[in-house]
Structures are given as C-alpha cells and as structure tokens.
Amino acid sequence: MLGFALPQFGQSARDDLVRFASTAEELGAASLWVGDRLLAPVNPTIGYAGTDTIPEEMRTAFDPFIALAVAAAVTTTARLGSSVLVAPWYPPVQLARLLTSIDVASAGRLVVGLGIGWSPEEYQAAGAPFDRRGAQLDELLDALRALWTAAPVKHEGQRWSVPPSWVDLKPVQQPHPPIYLGAFTRAGLARLGRRADGWLAAVRVPGSGHLEFLSQQRRVVDAAATAAGRDPAELPTNVRVNVAHGTSVGEVTDVLRLLAENGYPDAFVDLMYVASGTDAMLEWVSQLLAASAR
Numbered sequence: 001m002l003g004f005a006l007p008q009f010g011q012s013a014r015d016d017l018v019r020f021a022s023t024a025e026e027l028g029a030a031s032l033w034v035g036d037r038l039l040a041p042v043n044p045t046i047g048y049a050g051t052d053t054i055p056e057e058m059r060t061a062f063d064p065f066i067a068l069a070v071a072a073a074v075t076t077t078a079r080l081g082s083s084v085l086v087a088p089w090y091p092p093v094q095l096a097r098l099l100t101s102i103d104v105a106s107a108g109r110l111v112v113g114l115g116i117g118w119s120p121e122e123y124q125a126a127g128a129p130f131d132r133r134g135a136q137l138d139e140l141l142d143a144l145r146a147l148w149t150a151a152p153v154k155h156e157g158q159r160w161s162v163p164p165s166w167v168d169l170k171p172v173q174q175p176h177p178p179i180y181l182g183a184f185t186r187a188g189l190a191r192l193g194r195r196a197d198g199w200l201a202a203v204r205v206p207g208s209g210h211l212e213f214l215s216q217q218r219r220v221v222d223a224a225a226t227a228a229g230r231d232p233a234e235l236p237t238n239v240r241v242n243v244a245h246g247t248s249v250g251e252v253t254d255v256l257r258l259l260a261e262n263g264y265p266d267a268f269v270d271l272m273y274v275a276s277g278t279d280a281m282l283e284w285v286s287q288l289l290a291a292s293a294r
Contacts, residue, residue, distance in 0.1 A: 002256065002292050003031025003078070003268035004285055005240075006067050007278070010057030012271075016278040017062070021071040023282050024078070028289045031079040031111070032071050033240075033268050034064035036086050041121035048118075057272055065098050072106035080106055083200045083240050083268070084115035084182040088136040089126040092143035092160055093167075100148070100171050108172030111238075113200050114140075115182040129159075134187055141179065141195055148176035180238065189217055193224025193235070201264075202240040205247055205255050211262050214239070239267040243274050249284065253291040260292075 004024055007015045021032055038061070040054040047053045068080050080102065087095070103110040116133035117123070123130040139157040146153050147167055155162040171177050181192040182200035192199055199221055203210045214237075222232035239259055243252055252269060259267055269288060275281040 001030035001266050002028075002289060003033060003081075003238075003266075004029050005033045005035065005083075005268060005270040005272065006062075006071060007271075007281055008034055008062040008064070008067055009037065009272050010060050011276045012281065013060045013062040015276070015281070017067060017070055018074050020278050020281060021078075022074040024285050025075045027282070027286055028293070029078055029285060030266075031081055031238075031268055032075070033081045033083050033113075033270075034067045035083060035270075036064050036089075036117075037061040038089070038122045038125050041119065045120045046118055054119075055273075065102065068102050068110070069105060072102055072109070075106075075109075078109065079111050080109050081111035081180070081238070081268075082113040083180075083202075083238075084113040086117035086122070086126075087114040087140045088116060088128050088133055089123070090140075092140050092147060092155070093162060095140070096144050096147035096167070097169070099144075099177065100169055103171040103173060103177050104169070106172075108177075110171070110173070110177040111180060111198075112177045113180045113182060115200075116188070134191065137181075138191065138195070144179070145176060182240075184217070186220055189220040190224040193221040193226075193230070193232070194228040196235065198235055199237045200240060201237055202242060203255065203259075204242045204244065205252050206244060207255075210255065210258065214264065236266065237264055239264050241267055241269045243269060243271060245273040247274055249287045249291070252288060256288070256292055 007020050037058050040059040044054050071080055116137050120130045143155045146155050152164050153167050154164045178197040180198040180200045181196040183189045183192050225232040271281050271284050275284050
C-alpha cells in the first residue's frame with residue numbers, strides 16, 4: 001500500500017495542503033504522513049543524516065499536528081501517520097490530547113509514529129533535555145498508554161508526573177492508535193521490538209543495498225521481540241522512501257517494486273526534494289500510484 005508525505009517543508013509548506021491531501025486520496029494514496037522539525041540551527045552541533053549541515057528545506061516547517069488535522073478533515077479513507085514526532089519534546093498529557101483529538105476527528109485513522117530526533121539545538125529550543133532520550137521515550141510510552149486506557153489516569157516517572165485525573169476523551173482505536181517507532185541504532189531497534197506496534201524504516205533513492213540494510217535492522221527488531229515474548233510477525237513495517245533531488249519517477253518506482261516483492265509492501269514517498277507546488281507534487285503522486293498498480 002503506497003502513501004505520501006504531506007507538503008510540509010520548504011516552499012511546499014506554503015502550498016495547498018487541502019488540495020494535495022484530498023486529491024492524493026482520490027488518486028489512491030493509502031496513507032498520508034508528516035514529519036517533525038522545529039528549526040534549522042545556523043551552526044548545528046549535529047547535521048542531518050550523517051552530514052554536518054541541515055537541508056535548506058528544513059528552515060520552513062508546517063506544524064505536524066495541524067497538517068494531520070487538516071488532512072483528517074478533507075479525507076475519509078487514508079491512514080494518517082507521523083514519521084516521526086520527536087517524542088521527548090512534548091509533555092505526555094498535551095501529546096495524548098493532540099493525538100486523541102486527531103484519531104477522533106479522523107474516525108480512527110491515526111498511526112502514531114514516534115522517535116527521539118538528533119538535534120541538540122532543537123531539544124534546547126523545546127526546553128527538553130537531550131541526554132537519556134531513549135529513557136524519556138520509554139517513559140512517554142508508559143504515560144501515553146495510561147492516558148489512553150486508564151480511568152482515572154495516574155503516572156509517576158523520572159521526568160513527568162500526572163496526578164490521579166479524569167481524562168475521558170479516549171481514541172477511537174482501542175486500546176489506542178498503533179504506535180510505530182522509528183529507529184536506526186541497536187538500542188532503538190531493540191526498544192521497537194519490545195514495545196512498538198510497528199516499525200518505521202527508511203531508505204534513500206537513489207541508493208543501493210536497501211534489502212540488506214533493512215534485513216540487518218529487522219533481525220535486531222525480531223530478536224528483541226522474541227526475547228520479550230512477542231511474535232515478530234505481528235510487527236508490521238512501513239518504509240519511508242526519501243527521494244533525492246534529480247531522481248526520476250522510474251527510479252522510485254523500481255525501489256518501491258523491489259520493496260514490495262521482498263516483504264515490504266507498505267511504503268510512503270517523501271517528495272520534499274524533487275517537487276514543489278501542488279500540481280507538480282500531485283503529478284508525481286499520480287505517476288507513482290499508476291506504476292504501483294501495474
């Protein structure tokens with residue numbers, strides 16, 4: 001099942017999100033996705049994706065929660081996901097309320113994708129500690145599940161506490177929306193196997209070795225799931241396909257076909273670097289969906 005990232009970054013953040021979301025669904029998009037960026041530091045301590053810089057597109061970012069809410073209002077069938085929200089930036093009560101509201105507004109179509117990010121400057125701007133991000137994510141998962149399933153709810157943790165309280169707006173999806181985790185490190189992948197409902201993987205196009213790269217990571221996930229008494233087969237994967245500037249539709253189609261034929265049928269394409277303007281992005285959507293249907 002093929003989905004697409006919503007126009008959220010760079011010049012596309014000013015494009016017609018409403019028309020993109022509604023038309024992409026009409027064309028057959030199975031899912032629509034957002035990412036999460038606060039700012040682009042001028043002198044980053046850590047760059048993006050192993051570099052020492054931040055892409056210019058990330059200087060302009062549309063709010064992910066508003067983007068999901070807008071998409072929920074103008075679609076009826078597409079799943080609505082985040083890949084990923086940088087979880088430790090958000091207090092759990094506020095995060096749970098935002099996500100619950102989107103799940104209710106979309107009649108139960110939300111996929112909650114969470115991660116821990118990589119930018120110390122963004123953590124500083126968010127007022128969140130950069131150290132022990134994995135532990136913060138673990139605590140946030142505990143708090144979210146309590147907020148979504150308990151009545152009354154209570155949470156006592158290292159960073160956050162919730163006094164015994166009534167939080168009666170619960171998600172449409174029970175016991176809660178599926179929680180997918182994005183991770184690349186061994187510790188993050190192991191956490192995913194122990195705790196997540198699914199895996200948000202990623203590949204780059206152009207690129208090579210996609211299947212071996214994914215298989216290496218999946219082995220860590222599956223081993224952790226098995227050790228925790230879980231069935232790895234019950235942890236689905238959705239692959240984010242990051243498309244580089246200058247890439248052709250055919251190159252993306254070939255990678256999507258390769259993934260689908262080798263156990264990764266669910267994917268979504270991020271067009272941030274190859275298309276700007278609603279018409280141009282929708283033309284990519286149309287061509288990719290047509291190719292995937294052949």
